[in-house]
Amino acid sequence: MNAIxxxxxxxxxxxxxxxxxxxxxxxxxxxxxxxxxxxxxxxSTLIRCVNGxxxxxxxxxxxxxxxxxxxxxxRLGGERELAAIRKGVGMVFQQFNLFPHKTVVENITIAPxxxxxxxxxxxxxxxLKLLERVGLEAHAHKYPGQLSGGQQxxxxxxxxxxxxxxxxxxxxPTSALDPEMIGEVLDVMRELAADGMTMMIxxxxxxxxxxxxxxxxxxxxxxxxxxxxxxxxxxxxxxxRARSFLARVLKH
Amino acid sequence: xxxxxxxWSRHNLFGKPFDILLSLTVIPGFLWLAYQVAAxxxxxxxxxxxxxxxxxxxxxxxxxxxxxxxxxxxMIIAALLGAALGCxxxxxxxxxxxxxxxxxxxxxxxxxxxxxNALLTASTIAIFASGCAAISLIPLLRRALLPAGFIALIAxxxxxxxxxxxxxxxxxxxxxxxxxxxxxxxxxxxxxxxxRRSRFSxxxxxxxxxxxxxRSVPLIMVVYWIWILMPVLAPQFGLAxxxxxxxxxxLFYSAYVAEYVxxxxxxxxxEQTEAARSLxxxxxxxxxxxxxxxxxxxxxxxxxGNVLDIFNTAPLVFIxxxxxxxxxxxxxxxxxxxxxxxxxxxxxxxxxxxxxxxxITFVARRLETHLARGNR
Ligand SMILES: Nc1ncnc2c1ncn2[C@@H]1O[C@H](COP(=O)(O)OP(=O)(O)OP(=O)(O)O)[C@@H](O)[C@H]1O
Ligand SMILES: [Mg+2]
Numbered sequence: 001m002n003a004i005x006x007x008x009x010x011x012x013x014x015x016x017x018x019x020x021x022x023x024x025x026x027x028x029x030x031x032x033x034x035x036x037x038x039x040x041x042x043x044s045t046l047i048r049c050v051n052g053x054x055x056x057x058x059x060x061x062x063x064x065x066x067x068x069x070x071x072x073x074x075r076l077g078g079e080r081e082l083a084a085i086r087k088g089v090g091m092v093f094q095q096f097n098l099f100p101h102k103t104v105v106e107n108i109t110i111a112p113x114x115x116x117x118x119x120x121x122x123x124x125x126x127x128l129k130l131l132e133r134v135g136l137e138a139h140a141h142k143y144p145g146q147l148s149g150g151q152q153x154x155x156x157x158x159x160x161x162x163x164x165x166x167x168x169x170x171x172x173p174t175s176a177l178d179p180e181m182i183g184e185v186l187d188v189m190r191e192l193a194a195d196g197m198t199m200m201i202x203x204x205x206x207x208x209x210x211x212x213x214x215x216x217x218x219x220x221x222x223x224x225x226x227x228x229x230x231x232x233x234x235x236x237x238x239x240x241r242a243r244s245f246l247a248r249v250l251k252h
Numbered sequence: 253x254x255x256x257x258x259x260w261s262r263h264n265l266f267g268k269p270f271d272i273l274l275s276l277t278v279i280p281g282f283l284w285l286a287y288q289v290a291a292x293x294x295x296x297x298x299x300x301x302x303x304x305x306x307x308x309x310x311x312x313x314x315x316x317x318x319x320x321x322x323x324x325x326x327m328i329i330a331a332l333l334g335a336a337l338g339c340x341x342x343x344x345x346x347x348x349x350x351x352x353x354x355x356x357x358x359x360x361x362x363x364x365x366x367x368x369n370a371l372l373t374a375s376t377i378a379i380f381a382s383g384c385a386a387i388s389l390i391p392l393l394r395r396a397l398l399p400a401g402f403i404a405l406i407a408x409x410x411x412x413x414x415x416x417x418x419x420x421x422x423x424x425x426x427x428x429x430x431x432x433x434x435x436x437x438x439x440x441x442x443x444x445x446x447x448r449r450s451r452f453s454x455x456x457x458x459x460x461x462x463x464x465x466x467r468s469v470p471l472i473m474v475v476y477w478i479w480i481l482m483p484v485l486a487p488q489f490g491l492a493x494x495x496x497x498x499x500x501x502x503l504f505y506s507a508y509v510a511e512y513v514x515x516x517x518x519x520x521x522x523e524q525t526e527a528a529r530s531l532x533x534x535x536x537x538x539x540x541x542x543x544x545x546x547x548x549x550x551x552x553x554x555x556x557g558n559v560l561d562i563f564n565t566a567p568l569v570f571i572x573x574x575x576x577x578x579x580x581x582x583x584x585x586x587x588x589x590x591x592x593x594x595x596x597x598x599x600x601x602x603x604x605x606x607x608x609x610x611x612i613t614f615v616a617r618r619l620e621t622h623l624a625r626g627n628r
Contacts, residue, residue, distance in 0.1 A: 053526050086532035097527035101545050110541060111531035156527075163531055 002028045003062070004167050004198050005050055010059035012045060012222075019045050020056065021222040029166070032199045034209040034230075037219040038245060043202040046219065047169050050200065051089045052082045064088045064166055087115060090160030091169040094176050096152040098144035098159070104131070105140045108159045115163065123162070130158040134188050150181030154188055161192075168192065170201040206249055210234050218242045292595070301593045302600050303361055305584045309600070312421015312575045312583075321415070322424055323372050325408045329431060330376045332404045334383025337615070339394055340622055343385045351377045401435045417492035421575035423604070425494070426566040429576070433501040434559045440502065441509025445517060446539060448510065459510070466507030472568045475500035479572040497569045505562055512554045516547030549623050556616040560609055577601065 005027040012020035019042050027033050035043050048054040050063055055071035062068070066081045074082070099107050108130060109123035118126075131137045134154040136147075144152050153173055160168060170189065174182040186208050193199060193212045203209055209216060209230065216233040218226040218241075226239045234250075237243045265275040302309075311322045341347075358373045387393050408428065412420065420428065447459035466474065478500035482491050491499075520543050528538040567578040575583060581597045584590055590597075 051530055053529065083532060083534070086530060089530070091527075091530035093523065093527060095523060097521075097523045099524065099527070099542055099546075101549070111528075111533055114534070114537045114541070115532045159531070169530075 004029050004064055005200070006060075006062040007049075008060045010049065010056050010061055012042075012049065012054065012056040019222050020049070023059070023224060025217065025224060025227070027167075027198065027200060029198050030196050031214045032193045032197075032201065032212050033215050033217055034213040035200065035202045035217045035219060036204075036206070036209060036245075036249075041219050042222045043219055044171050047091075047171050047200055047202055050167075050169055051086055051091055053091075087163065088166045089169065090163060090165035090167070092153070092156050092160055092171070092173045094172040096144070096149070096156045096176070098152055098156055100144050103141050103143055104136070104147070104155050107144065107155060108162045111159070112162050126162055127158070130161050131155075133161075133191075134158050135184075148181060149177045150184045153177065153181075153185045157185075157188055157192075167198045167200070170199065170203070172202050172204065174203065174205060204249065206234070206246075218245070220245070293599075297596050297599075298593065299596060301584070301590055301596050305590070305597075306361060308422060308584055309577065309580050310422045311424045312419070312580050314419045314421060314424075315415055318415045321411050323376075324411045325424065325428070327376050327379050328404050328408050328411075329427065330380040331383040332401060332431075334380040334385075335387045335393070335397060335400070338384035338387030339397065340619055341384070342388050343381065347384075348381065351381060398435075398438070405432055405435060417494045420494050422580045423577040425569075425574060426563065426577040429494075429498060429501060429566050429569065430559060430563040432498045433505050433562045436498075436502045437506040437509045438555070440506040442513050442544070444506060444510035445513035448514060449517065463507045463510050466504055467511070471501070471504050471565055472571055474504040475568060476571050478503065493572050493574055497572055497574055501562065501566075501569075505558065508558055508561075509555065512551045512558065513547060515554075516549070516551035517543065519550045520546045552623060553616050553620040556612060556619060560612040560616075563608060563612070564605070577604070 003026040005025070007023050007025045010020060010023040011018070023046065025033075035046060037043050045054055049056050049061060049068070052068055052074075055074055056068075057071050059070075060067065063085045066085050068085060069079075069081055098104075099110070102110065105124060105127050108127035109118075109120065112118045112123045112126065113120060128137060128140060131140055134157060136151055136154055136158070139147060139151065139155075144155065147155065157173075173189070174185050177185065182205070186205065189199070189201070189208075190212055199212075201209070201213075211230075213230045215227055216230050217224055218233065218237070218239065220241050226233065226237060226242045228238075233242070234246065237246060264271075265279075266272050307316060307319070311319065314322055355370075355374055355377055359370045387397070412428075444459050444463060447455050448463065450456050450459070475497060479493065479496045482489075482496045482499070524542055524546065525538055528542045533542075566576050569576050570579045578601060581601045585594055585597055
């Protein structure tokens with residue numbers, strides 16, 4: 001009952017390409033789960049299923065108490081649950097995906113105003129508070145193109161938080177950043193985790209993963225091969241593939 | 253100065269053998285032509301015909317005592333155009349100088365004895381400038397531009413209709429046709445473009461079919477068909493020829509607008525939609541506030557070019573018996589008294605079309621650089 005995400009036997013195909021295979025995974029409220037795995041193993045696909053950006057073909061997926069409709073139902077227009085789910089789930093992308101034609105504040109206020117019907121004043125007050133929280137209050141009226149990558153990503157996090165999500169998804173939030181900017185984004189995420197936000201994170205930052213994760217999920221070729229506590233996973237992985245994966249990524 | 257010109261010409265005109273050959277044939281030919289034209293303009297040509305028939309050229313056979321209606325329409329148009337330009341260009345002093353130049357040209361044309369026309373022109377220009385200034389100073393007004401455009405169209409129709417829409421003509425008709433077509437085809441084209449990527453395949457097919465059919469037949473055909481079909485399809489309305497012409501133009505150009513908007517839509521990355529979806533926004537809100545504004549940035553320069561296309565094809569309405577600018581010129585020449593002034597009249601037509609055309613092209617260019625800068 002305390003689970004915010006519950007995947008059972010979830011399968012996803014791109015045509016005949018079987019991308020996610022019998023995924024069983026549940027995430028409890030307040031938990032930070034980090035998904036790791038080689039490139040092309042299906043991490044993005046997995047995390048994007050949670051807010052319905054990707055459709056799955058069979059199995060079941062419960063998010064925040066709502067059943068996510070399978071592909072067939074969505075084609076028939078079962079989008080009501082989808083909207084309800086998305087209101088409570090935030091997502092941060094590798095490429096930030098800020099709206100370039102809107103200022104930082106507008107980026108943050110548009111969804112609360114349109115979806116939660118907040119007034120502009122309310123929404124802007126929240127936006128400024130969030131910007132303060134990510135340390136960008138001075139940039140409120142700039143356009144995304146005028147900010148550095150790290151700043152843009154922090155705005156993107158603030159934009160998601162403005163919807164007061166119960167769950168945050170992060171898909172490689174630091175992979176597009178210059179090394180000197182990774183820290184500022186990870187700091188914001190650390191704070192979020194400390195505040196008790198439920199988070200599902202795909203990342204290649206293994207040190208960060210070990211530090212913030214409650215559990216690590218290792219995925220390879222579309223299957224979850226290992227789920228465990230960070231210390232156990234990093235020091236003593238049970239699965240052979242996980243071991244060689246770690247050997248490869250930790251060498252650098 | 254002269255030395256610099258010589259140096260420049262050695263590089264650009266006489267650099268290579270082929271350049272020399274080209275320059276030696278083209279430059280004298282051009283000079284000869286320019287001399288001929290200039291000589292004709294100042295000696296042979298008898299220009300009084302232009303001021304004398306200016307009213308016909310401008311408003312066709314619209315009754316002279318009702319000309320105030322035309323002036324009101326022109327002023328509304330001026331306010332609208334000013335506002336549209338003010339969205340992009342900040343109003344500067346040199347723009348004011350340009351407007352004074354236009355005023356001087358109009359006074360020269362109408363003859364200085366007719367002060368009313370000069371005054372009316374001056375107020376039109378003032379309205380244009382204040383529309384431009386108002387919008388560039390108060391950005392919030394921009395949101396109201398498209399609705400204001402529609403209201404302006406209705407107002408123009410209301411003020412111009414009483415003497416009978418059959419009397420509309422001249423440059424004013426060309427401009428009205430261009431304006432109505434540009435404004436109405438914009439939302440229609442946007443809807444078509446979105447319909448073309450709808451989730452529902454029937455919708456997709458209908459929109460695509462419409463766009464493809466319109467794009468593969470000549471405009472004149474569509475205009476004529478609508479003209480003969482309207483009385484059959486909607487006999488109770490008894491639509492005037494002008495309105496039927498505008499409907500034909502709008503139906504035709506909406507397909508082109510849809511194509512320009514579609515290329516704009518394709519330029520918006522999928523990730524923008526995904527980000528908006530992940531925030532829980534509805535598909536309608538996403539399309540309206542995230543996708544469309546970014547698509548229009550890409551589509552605006554070709555859309556302005558489309559306005560020029562509409563203006564330049566306006567003479568085709570002669571097929572349904574309307575008297576646009578070009579036709580008004582021919583009408584004057586049909587008068588035996590003026591039969592030998594062909595060159596004067598056509599020179600004036602040419603110059604006007606050329607000026608309007610280059611103005612629109614210039615605006616499109618500036619828009620392009622402006623938007624490119626805005627994108628960062
Ligand atoms: N739109 C698509 N159509 C077809 N196949 C796809 C599509 N998107 C992803 N795939 C395939 O699905 C598999 C999983 O892709 P996914 O993007 O989830 O991997 P990933 O683990 O996120 O990799 P990376 O670390 O490179 O981001 C890959 O084999 C990929 O080729
Ligand atoms: Mg990925």
